[in-house]
Amino acid sequence: MLPLWVAVVAVSALATPAPGAGGQRRGAVKAWADAPNVVLVVSDSFDGRLTFYPGSQVVKLPFINFMKAQGASFLNAYTNSPICCPSRAAMWSGLFTHLTESWNNFKGLDPNYTTWMDVMEKHGYRTQKFGKLDYISGHHSISNRVEAWTRDVAFLLRQEGRPMVNLVPKKAKVRVMEGDWKNTDRAVNWLREEAINYTQPFVLYLGLNLPHPYPSPSSGENFGSSTFHTSLYWLKKVSYDAIKIPKWSPLSEMHPIDYYSSYTKNCTGKFTEKEIKDIRAFYYAMCAETDAMLGEIILALHQLDLLQKTIVIYTSDHGELAMEHRQFYKMSMYEASAHVPLLIMGPGIKTNLQVSNVVSLVDIYPTMLDIAGIPLPQNLSGYSLLPLSSEMFKNERKFKNLHPPWILSEFHGCNVNASAYMLRTNQWKYIAYSDGASVLPQLFDLSSDPDELTNIATKFPEVTASLDQKLRSIINYPKVSASVHRYNKEQFIKWKQSIGQNYSNVIANLRWHQDWLKEPWKYENAIDQWLKIHSDP
DSSP states (O other): OTHHHHHHHHHHHHHSOOTTTTTTOTTOSSOOTTOOEEEEEEESSOOGGGGSTTGGGSBOOHHHHHHHHHEEEEEEEEOSSSSHHHHHHHHHHOSOHHHHTOOBTTBOBOTTOOOHHHHHHHTTOEEEEEEOOOOBTTOSOHHHHHHHHTTTSSOOOOOSOOOEEEEOSSTTOOOOSHHHHHHHHHHHHHHHHTGGGOSSOEEEEEEOOTTSOBOOGGGOTTOOOOEEEEOHHHHTTBOGGGOOOOOOOOGGGSOHHHHHHHHHTTOSSOOOHHHHHHHHHHHHHHHHHHHHHHHHHHHHHHHTTOGGGEEEEEEESOOOOTTGGGOOSSOSOSHHHHEEOEEEESTTBOSSEEEEEEEEGGGHHHHHHHHTTOOOOTTOSOOOSHHHHBGGGTTOTTOTTOOOSEEEEEEOSTTOSSOEEEEEESSEEEEEETTSSSSOOEEEETTTOTTOOOOOTTTOHHHHHHHHHHHHHHOOHHHHHHHHHHHHHHHHHHHHHHHGGGHHHHHHTSTTHHHHTTSHHHHHHHHHHHHHHOSOO
């Protein structure tokens, strides 16, 4: 279906003026008549490495490939916090995680926070949102909160079901993730019934849950989400022979943070090669279904003659480890977890462009405003991506707001027993933990070690020290870690007091119940000791 209209769309898109062409771009109070529409599609848990070679060889993603051909793809885009709510809070606020104090899936932005969409609406854009948002405080399960608050406690408990796969009985089923398809239909109908009639430009957001793993009720009470679920229809999009079995370090040689993560995610047991390959195959199939929903939006824009005047952006809140480093889920600074897709196409955007600069999700906020010609606030952590991707900036080498050659990602939530801070530059990935002294840092040269199997922090002490100094110039991470410790303790005490005499029963039956109920007094005592003495990291 795509080849029938690719050429037409490409020509019409290139013929459209760049955003803000003609001297009207900056400082507009209201959106002008020829301002581009914007569509942002954000999935969950999509490994960004699948959008370029060699990762792109393992699964067919025709609409992502179309966006690559007709626009710009960012080869080194990262989440600012590899977990749902904090990552999305960064994307919607344009601020680093420590600035909004979005510490975990329960602690995001306030409901009345001014997002980039609010600003665009104020400046004349018509706005609409469908699907998963997840950047506001107060959501996610009690288990998820308590696991994050008690990560400093001296115990080790499995908090998830063992990762598994589940095949839909109906072989030809296309709409496996029905909730996402319903939201995609709603977005398409809005384009057809409302957006097409607007005289003002519009901005549309669609949030997808895929390819996030599905809930696992088979794992018992208070189950988590450890099931990779798809149909044979989508599995046929996967090149099974091209699936790479990740190398694992022996459990005894794992970094202590990695061991804690692997254990709490229930991944320290034995897995056959077939189990691992199946998990990865099912995950890739879920990515193919995600691509199809992105395609529904692109096709609708084309059919309505809106594609040539609409900038389309696709990204994800974080990636998915899919058994790399003996883990699934995210909550890690490894590439599979932290590297996200980021593709932009539309009027004024260069075609078939691959951008190697490191960028991150906080750059979405200033990019959205820049597309609309709205002056950028001075306090943002992010930078507009238009100078790296737009035709209008091709000769502006001295443009003063170019993106710096680094990005910051941080993590303070569950399944990791110390705050983590990643500084990613063109060559290096440096990861510091907690106060910078109590846990060994990690250093990877991704050019020679793309699988991140060899920590060279002690081998290159000068590089490690230099990157740590740079990281501390961006964020006082020991101070932030101390703030998170205090927050965790305060929140746990409030929660414990709120449930009163039911405390012992409630805490024993959270997601870790299978381990907790074997020795409940041992684990309660560990928490009591933490509450008495653990006021600082």
